């Protein structure tokens with residue numbers, strides 16, 4: 001069903017016909033420059049136009065956006081096809097509201113983030129806090145990677161504070177390699193080549209700390225990226241599951257103060273990444289350029305996907321050398 005907001009809601013019957021698990025409701029949005037929004041997520045394949053195809057899985061409607069938002073915008077600006085998927089609907093991710101209304105609110109937020117970044121967004125209708133590394137879910141993830149015909153797949157590392165982050169990572173890892181096996185989920189054509197699988201950065205130390213194999217400057221897109229991310233008011237301004245009503249009061253002056261503060265916090269997050277992963281930035285941009293980079297995002301290469309050469313990394317991340 002098409003609404004004027006660009007929401008594409010799949011009926012269950014359509015989902016079943018498309019080979020998606022019954023009961024999976026998908027909200028997907030296709031940015032304005034794309035062809036008319038297709039009737040289904042399965043048909044929402046990027047054209048075979050020689051451009052890169054990237055799919056990012058986050059556990060909640062904000063994780064893929066934080067982890068890859070800036071780089072996603074850089075890819076999108078070059079005409080590459082990026083899809084951000086939330087594997088749960090985020091329906092317990094707030095201190096004061098829950099259930100369907102929160103899932104709808106958060107879906108609307110990330111659809112708008114996606115529109116601003118120039119990417120496609122999809123939210124799977126699995127309850128927040130309840131995703132499990134099941135065979136059924138492995139099939140869902142495998143199909144999504146195949147349907148996107150992905151060159152690059154990005155997700156959380158498997159050791160992370162939130163069970164949904166851990167199990168989303170496990171599900172994506174379990175789909176690496178299996179996406180190439182013809183008789184696993186034979187209803188969706190298998191990939192001829194295992195994509196490159198990457199992890200987003202995190203602070204966790206055990207069993208191993210995050211290793212920045214690839215780091216990308218996002219200075220050129222930092223302002224529009226922050227503008228896009230700040231659309232997620234339920235999470236950023238109101239504080240999500242651990243927030244409280246005092247964080248974002250109705251008083252306009254207090255609101256303005258909070259908006260300024262959360263924008264700075266978010267910018268600092270990417271500034272810290274630039275400092276922390278400057279050695280990796282230097283590898284790709286050269287020492288002199290790397291010193292000038294203020295904001296960055298970094299990725300670790302997963303062992304279960306294709307192992308890219310340095311040349312292949314530069315093909316998949318066509319950004320190095322564009323720092324002025």
Ligand SMILES: [Zn+2]
Pocket residue numbers: 059060063162165
């Ligand atoms: Zn999360």
